Amino acid sequence: MSRVVNPAKAGPAKLDDRAWYLCSAKETLLAQATTAQGLSPDEVQRRRAAHGENQLQQAPGVSSWHIFLAQFKSLLIWILIAAGVLSAVLGDVVDAVAILAIVLLNAGIGFYQEYSAEQSIAALRKMSTPQAKVRRAGSLITIPALGIVPGDILVLEAGDLVAADARLLECAALKCVESALTGESNAVDKQIAPLTAVDAPLGNRSNMLYLGTTIAAGTGTAVVVATAMRTELGRIAGLIDDAAGDETTPLERRLESFGRVLVWAALAIVAMLFGLGALRQTPWYELVMSSVSLAIAAIPEGLPAVVTVALSVGVLRMARRRALVRKLSAVETLGSTNVICTDKTGTLTVGEMTVRALHVAGTGYTLSGTGYAPEGEVVRDGKPVSAEQTTALIELATVLVACNNAQLVHEDGDWTAIGDPTEAAFLAAAGKLGINREQIDQQLPRQSENPFDSDRKLSSVIRRTPSGASRVYVNGAPGELLARCTQIYTGDGVRALSDADRSDILKQTSLLAQQALRVLASAKRELDSASEHDLDAESVERDLVFVGLSGMHDPPRAEARPALIRCREAGIKVVMITGDHAETAIAIARVLGIAGADDVALTGRELDALSDADLQRRAVDIPVYARVSPAHKLRIVRAWKANDAVVAMTGDGVNDAPAIKGADIGIAMGRSGTEVAKQAAQMIITDDNFSTIVAAVEQGRGIYDNIRKTLQYLLAGNTAELALMMICVLIGLPMPLLPIHLLWINLVTDGLPALCLATDPIDPDVMKQRPRHRGERIADRNFLLMMLFTGMITAAVAFAVYLYALQHGSVEMARTQAFAVLVFAELLRSFGARSDTRPVWRIPVFSNLNLVLVVLVTFSLQIWSQQSEMLSGLLKTSLLPFGDSLILLGLGTIPLLALEALKLIRNRRRARREVVVTR
Numbered sequence: 001m002s003r004v005v006n007p008a009k010a011g012p013a014k015l016d017d018r019a020w021y022l023c024s025a026k027e028t029l030l031a032q033a034t035t036a037q038g039l040s041p042d043e044v045q046r047r048r049a050a051h052g053e054n055q056l057q058q059a060p061g062v063s064s065w066h067i068f069l070a071q072f073k074s075l076l077i078w079i080l081i082a083a084g085v086l087s088a089v090l091g092d093v094v095d096a097v098a099i100l101a102i103v104l105l106n107a108g109i110g111f112y113q114e115y116s117a118e119q120s121i122a123a124l125r126k127m128s129t130p131q132a133k134v135r136r137a138g139s140l141i142t143i144p145a146l147g148i149v150p151g152d153i154l155v156l157e158a159g160d161l162v163a164a165d166a167r168l169l170e171c172a173a174l175k176c177v178e179s180a181l182t183g184e185s186n187a188v189d190k191q192i193a194p195l196t197a198v199d200a201p202l203g204n205r206s207n208m209l210y211l212g213t214t215i216a217a218g219t220g221t222a223v224v225v226a227t228a229m230r231t232e233l234g235r236i237a238g239l240i241d242d243a244a245g246d247e248t249t250p251l252e253r254r255l256e257s258f259g260r261v262l263v264w265a266a267l268a269i270v271a272m273l274f275g276l277g278a279l280r281q282t283p284w285y286e287l288v289m290s291s292v293s294l295a296i297a298a299i300p301e302g303l304p305a306v307v308t309v310a311l312s313v314g315v316l317r318m319a320r321r322r323a324l325v326r327k328l329s330a331v332e333t334l335g336s337t338n339v340i341c342t343d344k345t346g347t348l349t350v351g352e353m354t355v356r357a358l359h360v361a362g363t364g365y366t367l368s369g370t371g372y373a374p375e376g377e378v379v380r381d382g383k384p385v386s387a388e389q390t391t392a393l394i395e396l397a398t399v400l401v402a403c404n405n406a407q408l409v410h411e412d413g414d415w416t417a418i419g420d421p422t423e424a425a426f427l428a429a430a431g432k433l434g435i436n437r438e439q440i441d442q443q444l445p446r447q448s449e450n451p452f453d454s455d456r457k458l459s460s461v462i463r464r465t466p467s468g469a470s471r472v473y474v475n476g477a478p479g480e481l482l483a484r485c486t487q488i489y490t491g492d493g494v495r496a497l498s499d500a501d502r503s504d505i506l507k508q509t510s511l512l513a514q515q516a517l518r519v520l521a522s523a524k525r526e527l528d529s530a531s532e533h534d535l536d537a538e539s540v541e542r543d544l545v546f547v548g549l550s551g552m553h554d555p556p557r558a559e560a561r562p563a564l565i566r567c568r569e570a571g572i573k574v575v576m577i578t579g580d581h582a583e584t585a586i587a588i589a590r591v592l593g594i595a596g597a598d599d600v601a602l603t604g605r606e607l608d609a610l611s612d613a614d615l616q617r618r619a620v621d622i623p624v625y626a627r628v629s630p631a632h633k634l635r636i637v638r639a640w641k642a643n644d645a646v647v648a649m650t651g652d653g654v655n656d657a658p659a660i661k662g663a664d665i666g667i668a669m670g671r672s673g674t675e676v677a678k679q680a681a682q683m684i685i686t687d688d689n690f691s692t693i694v695a696a697v698e699q700g701r702g703i704y705d706n707i708r709k710t711l712q713y714l715l716a717g718n719t720a721e722l723a724l725m726m727i728c729v730l731i732g733l734p735m736p737l738l739p740i741h742l743l744w745i746n747l748v749t750d751g752l753p754a755l756c757l758a759t760d761p762i763d764p765d766v767m768k769q770r771p772r773h774r775g776e777r778i779a780d781r782n783f784l785l786m787m788l789f790t791g792m793i794t795a796a797v798a799f800a801v802y803l804y805a806l807q808h809g810s811v812e813m814a815r816t817q818a819f820a821v822l823v824f825a826e827l828l829r830s831f832g833a834r835s836d837t838r839p840v841w842r843i844p845v846f847s848n849l850n851l852v853l854v855v856l857v858t859f860s861l862q863i864w865s866q867q868s869e870m871l872s873g874l875l876k877t878s879l880l881p882f883g884d885s886l887i888l889l890g891l892g893t894i895p896l897l898a899l900e901a902l903k904l905i906r907n908r909r910r911a912r913r914e915v916v917v918t919r
Contacts, residue, residue, distance in 0.1 A: 020167045020225050021195045021205040028167040028223055034151035036169060036221070038135040047149035054148040054164055054227040056234055068111045097874075130678070132163040133418070135221070140407050140418050152224040157405070158451060159652075159677060160215045164224045165231040168192045168207045171220035172449035173536070178203065178213045181232060187216035202232060218451050219405065262715075269722070273729050280732070307707055310758035314703035322686040323696035324670070330682035333665045334700025338571060338771040339645040341636060341659075344578040344588060345518075346421065346669065346688045347650060349554040353425035356517055359508050360548030361392040361491035367432060372408055372415040372424050374431020392491040396548040397435040399522040400426035402444055402473040403461045405451075407437065420452075422520070425552050426475070444471070450537040454579070454629045456480060462527070462535050470527040472540045477627075478509045478521040478549065478581075485523055485546040494545050501546075508549055513583035516591065517551035556592055563691035564593055570767040572697065573645075575623060577633055582626035589624045601626040607635065615639045633659035646771065648693065650685075651677050667693060694767075701769070702762030708778055710757040712787050713833040714750055717826045719791025720895075721745065724798050724818070734811050736802045740876055741819045748858045749826040756851035760834055786836070789902060790829060794895040798822045801891060816866065816877040817888060823862050824892025827855045832899040837907060839900050859889070 020028055029035060039047070081100065130145045135153040145163035148154075154166050162176070168190060175187035181202060191206050202210070209222050211231040228234055274291050315325045325331060345351060352372060358365045365385060369376025378385045378393065385393070406419030408427050417424030427437060444463035447470060452459035458476030465471050474481060482505060488497045505521075512519045523544035527535075534540075567574050576594050578585050582601040589595035601624040610618065612635070619639040625632065633649065637659050640647045649663030652673040657680040660666030668681035669688040678684050685692045721742060728736045737745075779787075801821045805814035830851060832840045845852060865871035866880040880888075 021208050024194045025169045032151040037138040038153040053146045154222045156215050157219045158217050162209045162213045165226040166209045166222035166224045168222045174218035174220040175216040177216050310707045313759045318699045321695050322692045324684040327682045335704040336646040336772045337648045339573045339640050340648045341575045342650045347690045348560045353421045353552045353554050355429035356553045357551035360396040372417050372428045374428045376432045397430035397433045399473045401430045401440045403475045448535040472525045474523045481521040485544045487545040489547045512551035513581040516587040518580050519551050522547045559691040563694040571770040577625045585626035595623045604628040616642045630656045634662050637662050701766045716787045716791040720794035723795035736818045752854045753830045790899050793898045794825045797894050813878045820888045824889045825895045828896045832896045
């Protein structure tokens with residue numbers, strides 16, 4: 001590949017035409033026909049039209065035809081089709097048409113369910129698209145990575161995913177993990193100078209960034225040189241044609257296994273009854289049709305589609321409540337979560353830091369105003385102070401702005417922040433003193449940077465002064481920064497830092513922290529000529545001049561405390577983990593109710609002194625961890641898991657990824673979270689709000705409960721049908737139901753009503769229950785008892801009706817009445833199946849309008865079929881007087897009433913047990 005020659009005329013060049021690592025930054029900008037300020041909106045549109053979206057080619061989705069044909073892969077379906085064909089061959093055309101029509105209708109419903117689920121999951125994938133920060137027309141904006149085009153200017157920091165192949169323009173202590181491409185797990189140092197080796201391997205291209213890699217540390221800007229399939233990762237993807245398999249959850253796998261057991265049990269029963277019929281010399285056609293009928297009665301055909309729909313619809317509900325689930329398996333885990341380890345800033349609090357207090361040169365000041373608006377007063381002793389009245393405040397404000405990467409944006413009357421919320425708060429505070437970012441950048445050009453590091457808890461920026469010398473500005477944790485200071489700024493000049501000064505600074509830090517303020521310290525240092533050549537953190541962050549303290553307030557979210565109360569009611573322990581000062585953390589925790597008056601916070605240093613066994617033992621009693629690094633979070637998660645807890649872990653930084661991965665369910669912050677954290681997480685909270693996490697747990701519990709009650713409803717119905725058929729065969733009565741009857745019952749009761757139950761609104765009492773145990777089976781003892789009880793009661797009612805009708809009329813009339821009462825009973829029972837505990841009269845009927853409509857329409861069809869010769873001929877039923885239909889409808893309420901009686905008995909027993917426990 002050759003060097004750039006006259007590149008500007010042709011616009012962006014293709015990757016194949018350039019060895020970009022051989023080009024200088026200036027040459028690359030020229031070749032891409034762009035500048036460091038980025039592309040104009042019109043140019044972005046032109047290039048997007050030319051290059052398309054920035055995404056790798058994906059395996060084609062499942063086609064509609066494939067989903068439809070998949071409805072016929074069941075052996076049972078082909079048995080039904082064979083029965084229909086056999087009926088046609090024997091001259092029973094009406095029966096054949098009815099069977100095949102119902103098979104097609106059932107396939108249509110299954111297709112609709114699975115197609116809807118497929119569309120839902122596709123929509124969720126779009127919502128989880130990574131974001132990227134780019135500079136366009138001089139403004140820094142955040143966009144979906146899909147919208148990046150060649151020539152865009154990427155702005156990167158630790159935790160970002162690299163969204164396209166790019167040539168570095170600027171960087172400060174930038175390290176990149178390129179294991180996705182090179183297999184090398186260690187972070188690689190990056191620089192901006194062009195290389196000389198013409199055939200440099202990808203791992204040695206230190207001035208390049210590649211799609212799919214991650215920024216481990218530092219900051220940088222880069223110009224995009226290739227997107228989508230023209231990237232290095234795209235080249236590899238082009239060689240691979242391996243579509244990802246369907247994702248199945250542990251719940252789906254357990255249900256699939258459960259379904260196989262049901263099938264084999266049903267086949268065993270069918271074989272036994274087939275043999276019994278053969279011994280009685282039953283006509284073979286009747287024997288075959290009876291066996292088919294039994295198979296239909298035994299197997300809940302709609303179960304797989306119902307589970308898929310329940311999961312996908314539930315996940316979409318979470319997305320509408322700002323909880324984006326990236327893996328369906330997370331839904332099941334959410335229902336079992338009993339410990340939530342959460343950050344404070346932006347999750348339990350508003351996330352818009354506001355500097356409330358400044359302490360500089362021995363004097364304290366308070367600031368008014370809210371959010372990121374640089375508007376408000378600076379007050380000392382109750383009187384406003386102007387910038388002209390004190391040079392000390394100007395000195396502190398200069399440090400706050402000079403060591404800063406955030407940007408304040410004023411749009412539609414609102415001030416918002418791009419970048420770190422803490423740094424944005426510094427900009428707002430300095431703005432109240434008349435100091436802004438543009439002014440500092442002009443007077444003190446940026447020279448180099450040492451980004452914030454969670455281990456050293458400091459960040460520093462080196463700037464060039466008007467005299468040409470270099471000066472370092474540092475912000476960070478008070479304890480760590482004070483340990484590196486040897487002098488102090490007094491307002492009248494600089495002098496040596498005494499022990500008394502140190503004691504006073506620590507005292508002021510503690511006083512501010514006790515006011516629930518997060519405290520950060522600021523310092524500076526003039527660099528000598530020798531130091532200017534070595535600008536790493538270790539060299540410049542020493543012998544500093546202490547300037548002052550900033551106390552900032554991030555108020556608790558109004559909805560956080562009610563959410564925490566709901567957690568306690570649900571048996572969920574909430575643990576606050578924060579990098580803040582211990583006194584600040586415990587003060588906020590007490591306000592929110594996480595910690596009591598006697599509780600204390602465990603600090604990172606104290607955590608280091610504990611062994612894993614000691615931490616496991618103490619973890620259950622520690623509500624707050626303070627001054628911890630992200631590395632500590634993994635230990636805390638493991639300690640809780642060692643106590644057999646199901647742990648949810650929130651995080652936002654690149655160093656939080658191990659803890660997020662290590663938790664049972666990792667949760668990333670959508671606004672403040674890095675792309676690395678988001679990719680490691682199973683769930684993303686798009687509003688960084690703790691109440692959203694609690695709402696997601698509620699949805700997770702509700703989805704599981706909906707699947708469980710739907711499964712119980714389906715199996716109870718199948719139990720009733722199978723029991724009725726078996727009793728009649730065993731005692732030698734004619735078959736009470738024909739295959740067409742069972743097909744219709746399964747269509748109108750197992751299909752749409754089951755779907756309505758699976759998407760039922762969440763039970764409001766679901767968060768008053770204890771968390772489900774990790775290994776709890778879906779079909780436990782209570783599940784099976786209720787299923788068998790309601791199934792047998794329904795079978796008994798249908799058998800009594802059938803037996804009575806046989807004694808007073810024809811077999812056809814008896815079948816008609818047994819068929820009708822089964823349909824009515826199972827439809828009515830769907831209302832009681834909506835809750836295991838609440839009686840039906842306490843469940844708002846119209847909260848599930850779909851179920852009401854399905855039941856009413858089916859009732860109407862069933863009664864009409866008993867009045868219409870056409871429908872009765874199709875369903876092989878006799879005509880019934882309307883009064884008889886109403887009597888059968890009344891008898892169909894008996895299983896529902898029995899179910900409600902069982903609920904009342906169980907609730908009273910539960911209440912008595914709770915009274916005994918309370919005493």
